[in-house]
Amino acid sequence: MADYENLIVDRVGTDERVGRVTLNRPEKLNALSQELLFELNDALHDMEADHSIRTIILRGAGRAFSAGYDLTPSSGKGADAVVRRHQAVDDKGRRLLMNIRTGMQQITDIHMYLWNMAKITIAQVHGYAIAGGCELAMMADMVVAADDAQLGHPGCRGLGTSRTGVIWPLVIGMRKAKELYYTGENVVATEAEEIGMINYAWPKEELEDRTIAFADRLAIMSADQLAILKVNMNRFYENMGIYSSVRSSTDLDAAGQFTEYSMDWQEKMRTEGLKEALQWRDGPYRDSDWYKR
8 A cells, every 4th residue: 555644554354355544643633734635535546446445444643533624834745735726815915715715625525535435434533523624524424433532613613614514414403513513512422422423432442443343344245335335325415415515615614714703813823823813712612501501
């Protein structure tokens, strides 16, 4: 298998019929840089072309599955440079909506490849799967998690939308989906299992072994039959509008970069740094959910 700078790729299970991709930026909580995402796209395409692989596990190294998109400045190398050739600002520093949208759509296409590819995919979540990390996990066919893991999209607190989070109404129902969208709060894995956001919440120390066993059981069936069943199941949700919803959500995420609140956030980021900007965004929400207790 190919070597990657931001991924570890290996095979597990009976006769190594389970492919596994590990997001490998543990020092950044596997923040999704565009370089990492383009490597992921390449790795998934390679696995899809390998008929001996029937199921794929996607997990993260270190303390988290993924803490979201990498908000640090771009290195300007590799895939990152490909996306950023769509100029985000003009020569007067004004942001360019449709160029930002185009870059976002490229990243959404990579997330959606988990949905489209002719292999059964399982997101193995521990620590955090938030913001872009949650978007990525939600496009897997199955999601399993350590029982203390957290999933959600705090970026909905004034910084655009959850691009693939529009699948939530289909899997957890409209009322709960709206609550999570409008508050940006995270859900602990045990609750996520109860509401149908994930398949299983397991003890953290058992997560890896159980995930491999789950993937290996699914892989008893032939690759062709699994692909047929996946297309059959996905077609229902595609008829319900999943494609158009994700596209529209990505467009609105780009538009959301131009709201008054989002511009204030961007200024905080520039002048005070990420830590202070996150405190400014999330501070008012702390201890405000007393009504649930």
